Amino acid sequence: MFDFINKHLTNIRALQTFQVMRYAVLFVTGMLFAQAGLSTELIGLYEKLLFFASVLSFFWVSGFIQALLASHGKIEEGQRSKKLFSVFVVVMLCSVLSFFLFRVAAGSFIESDNKAISTLVNLFSFYLLLANPAFLVEYIYLLFNKPKSILIYGVVSFSVQLLLVAGPVYFGQGASHEFDVFHLSICGVVASAAFRFVWLLVLLFKNAELKVNQEHIKSLLIIGSPLIVSAVLSGSIEYINGFIVQHYFDDTTFAIFRNGAKELPLAMLLANSFSNAMLPKFSDAQQLKQSLAEIKQSALRLMHFLFPVTIVLMLLSKTLYPILFNASFAASAGIFNIYLLLVISRMVFPQTILIGLKKTNAVMLISFAEALTNIVCSIILIQFAGVEGVAWGVFIAFTLEKILLIFYLKFKLNISIQHYTSVGWLLIYSATTIAAYILASGVI
Numbered sequence: 076m077f078d079f080i081n082k083h084l085t086n087i088r089a090l091q092t093f094q095v096m097r098y099a100v101l102f103v104t105g106m107l108f109a110q111a112g113l114s115t116e117l118i119g120l121y122e123k124l125l126f127f128a129s130v131l132s133f134f135w136v137s138g139f140i141q142a143l144l145a146s147h148g149k150i151e152e153g154q155r156s157k158k159l160f161s162v163f164v165v166v167m168l169c170s171v172l173s174f175f176l177f178r179v180a181a182g183s184f185i186e187s188d189n190k191a192i193s194t195l196v197n198l199f200s201f202y203l204l205l206a207n208p209a210f211l212v213e214y215i216y217l218l219f220n221k222p223k224s225i226l227i228y229g230v231v232s233f234s235v236q237l238l239l240v241a242g243p244v245y246f247g248q249g250a251s252h253e254f255d256v257f258h259l260s261i262c263g264v265v266a267s268a269a270f271r272f273v274w275l276l277v278l279l280f281k282n283a284e285l286k287v288n289q290e291h292i293k294s295l296l297i298i299g300s301p302l303i304v305s306a307v308l309s310g311s312i313e314y315i316n317g318f319i320v321q322h323y324f325d326d327t328t329f330a331i332f333r334n335g336a337k338e339l340p341l342a343m344l345l346a347n348s349f350s351n352a353m354l355p356k357f358s359d360a361q362q363l364k365q366s367l368a369e370i371k372q373s374a375l376r377l378m379h380f381l382f383p384v385t386i387v388l389m390l391l392s393k394t395l396y397p398i399l400f401n402a403s404f405a406a407s408a409g410i411f412n413i414y415l416l417l418v419i420s421r422m423v424f425p426q427t428i429l430i431g432l433k434k435t436n437a438v439m440l441i442s443f444a445e446a447l448t449n450i451v452c453s454i455i456l457i458q459f460a461g462v463e464g465v466a467w468g469v470f471i472a473f474t475l476e477k478i479l480l481i482f483y484l485k486f487k488l489n490i491s492i493q494h495y496t497s498v499g500w501l502l503i504y505s506a507t508t509i510a511a512y513i514l515a516s517g518v519i
Contacts, residue, residue, distance in 0.1 A: 087352040087373060089222035093213055093229040094348040098340055100233045101125075107241040117257045120192065124199045124261075127181055131173045132207050133310055138303030139166055140214055142295050144354035145430050159215065160283040161291045163275075166208050174204040191254060195261050202268045209271035215278055217352060228274065235270050239263030301439035302430065308442040312449050312472070316465050319453050324462055332462050335396075335410025336469075338417055339388065342381050346421040349377060353424070357431020366431075367494045370424055375497040378422050382504040385418045386511045393515065412512055413466035419505045420473045423496050425480035437483050445476040 108118050143162050177200045216224040243259035279285075313336075320332045353373070356366040388395075392408040392415075429438050449472035456464030484490040492498060 084222045084226070086217050086220060086222045086225070087349055089225040090213065090217060090348040090352045091345050093225050094344045095341070096229045096233050098344055100237050103237065104241045107245045111245045111247075113244050113257065114253060117253070120195070121257075121260075124181075124196065128173075128177065128199070128203045128206075131176055131180075132170075132203060134306035135169050135173075135299075135303050136166075136207055136210055137306040138299045139169070139295065140210060141302050141351065141354060141430055142299030142435075143211075143214060144218070144351060145358050145433055145435075146291075146294055146298055158288060158291045160279060160285055161288040162295060163208065163211065163279055163283070164287055165292055165295055166211060170204050170207045173207065174200050177203050191258075195258060198261055198265060201265045205265070205272040206268035209268065209275050212271065212275050212278060214351070215275075215282070218355060219282070232267070232271050232274065236263075236267040239267045298433055298435055301435035305435075305439045305442040308439075308446045312446060312469065315446070315450060316453060316469065319450070319457070320462060320465055323457055328462050331404060331406050332410060332465065334404050335407030336414060336466060337411060338414050339381075339385055341384065342418045342421055345377060345381065346424075349373065350424055350427040353427050354431045357428055358433070360432070367428070367490070370427065370495050371497060374422060374424060374495070375500055378497070378500055378504055381418055381422065382508060385415050386508055389415050389508070389511045389515050409463055409516065410466045412515055413463060413470055416470055416508065416512060417473050419501075419508060420477040422501060422504075423477050423481065423492070425477065425484050425492075425495070428484060428490065428495060429480060432488070434483075434488075437487075438480070441476055441479045441483070444479060445472045448472040448475050 105118070105122075108121070139162070178197060181196045181200070212228055213225050216222075216228065240260050240263040243256050243263060247256040247259070316336065317329075317333070320329050324332070353366070353370050356362065356369065359366075389412050392411050393405065396408040396411070397405050426438055429435070449468050451468075452471045453465045453468030456467050458464070460467060481492050485492070
């Protein structure tokens with residue numbers, strides 16, 4: 076079995092598995108909280124803390140990791156140690172800033188006069204300080220071509236997280252002091268982040284020279300800044316759509332929209348981790364032809380898996396939604412099916428090539444167009460399709476973004492879509508998925 080894993084394990088598969096493990100642990104933690112009978116108020120507090128921490132950090136974490144991968148795809152042996160520590164310094168400074176912003180702003184986001192809740196919020200801020208730098212661990216292993224280490228790190232760190240975070244509540248269910256048990260879980264969140272942070276420090280001490288390289292920090296900021304702006308714009312779409320729906324509709328419709336406005340998590344996780352894993356390959360211009368062939372072949376394998384899963388879910392969604400939620404949320408299935416159509420644009424990866432080639436300004440400008448298109452189309456289509464018009468606005472915006480990226484590659488860099496996408500298979504799967512949507516919608 077181990078020989079089979081060693082033979083077939085690649086950086087792409089290891090990183091995809093790692094991200095699926097991350098999502099699975101978050102899902103299982105929430106499930107165990109509910110099964111243990113933890114009050115909805117405390118579960119809501121936990122989700123709010125995670126959400127607010129993500130709002131303060133997702134954009135710069137994503138931007139700097141992509142910049143690291145794009146600028147370090149082919150790290151020279153003599154430069155690895157200097158460059159890695161410089162990246163750590165930048166990320167650590169951003170984490171410190173996010174830490175203080177969280178402590179200042181969390182009180183207004185999580186309103187409570189309870190001093191015990193305030194203490195928990197302040198305690199959670201240390202998670203933000205420690206967890207974000209630890210995101211570097213899996214990508215350092217990626218750059219050093221150690222897929223097995225990515226898996227080992229994932230299994231160990233996520234097992235520790237599940238035990239420390241969900242364990243106190245699940246094994247302490249029925250305890251007379253529910254808040255004390257929940258307090259232990261929040262301590263577990265911080266402790267699991269500290270565990271990853273220590274792992275990162277050990278990794279840096281083994282592989283990095285503890286010296287700041289100013290030139291590399293400058294390069295990282297130049298490449299990463301447009302990507303951070305792009306991440307802010309793309310990430311804000313979800314929140315903008317929420318405000319649009321809240322403005323035009325009542326609370327019931329808002330709840331229906333929020334429960335339906337969910338991309339297939341597996342598609343998003345696998346596509347994003349695949350894109351990140353491929354970034355280093357495109358930083359070496361001499362290997363461009365080989366890298367294009369590799370992304371085309373690997374993306375096709377992803378299509379063969381994700382499109383069938385999407386089609387099955389699309390056909391079953393109207394049956395599943397009333398069962399998983401209740402009959403009041405049956406209308407959410409229609410919104411969910413529109414979001415499932417995003418898999419079509421997810422399976423084309425022009426942004427990976429552009430970021431790898433360090434054309435990050437183009438990615439940023441196209442993200443502006445995507446965000447603007449989403450707002451305009453959503454407001455217009457609401458008049459004709461009701462709340463589903465917002466979902467169609469997202470679909471149009473995402474599709475336009477990929478079309479503009481494809482055109483940029485073609486006309487600015489002379490890289491045709493046929494070089495990095497199996498267009499025939501994409502058209503077949505796209506037509507089948509659209510047919511499944513029409514069938515599921517009851518149009519025919």
